[in-house]
């Protein structure tokens with residue numbers, strides 16, 4: 001049994017127990033976005049009046065009358081779908097090891113196809129944007145990997161033919177737990193390509209472990 005494949009996640013029954021109702025989802029969003037209560041995004045004021053519009057609660061700051069809802073500034077801002085539908089979409093997309101199609105999402109969520117398609121693309125883009133900026137630090141393990149191309153062939157010792165090279169890096173906590181992983185395509189395993197990857201992905205002062213691939217040693 002592979003430890004990574006068999007690690008425990010959040011089961012669907014547990015997810016539904018925690019985030020199955022609209023009230024639970026609202027509380028979760030409130031804890032995530034406003035752990036210390038309302039703060040106006042424009043003037044940082046804490047004093048506000050509240051009102052309900054189209055079923056959503058709004059806060060209006062006393063100083064500038066700026067109106068914000070719990071969804072303002074999130075990718076759910078323009079959406080009329082319930083929060084529990086959004087959170088279930090996040091759960092399903094996050095749990096799927098193979099790419100979940102918009103059609104499958106439509107069936108699971110009970111929404112229209114265009115709605116499922118929009119949700120999927122907004123969530124995937126938000127995840128990609130967050131991961132694009134991710135930097136690994138403390139203890140990082142590196143390896144080279146290849147995807148696609150012919151399984152066999154190519155000259156001996158020249159590396160896999162027609163395969164796309166990737167760097168795989170994993171950040172490990174002091175207790176040995178894996179925290180984050182990045183998988184980045186690189187043009188080649190050259191010193192120049194890896195130096196560029198290094199400046200983008202690794203925090204200065206990290207301990208890096210790898211095999212003896214020449215380009216990695218240059219890091």
Ligand SMILES: [Zn+2]
Nearest residue numbers: 040043061064
């Ligand atoms: Zn304000």
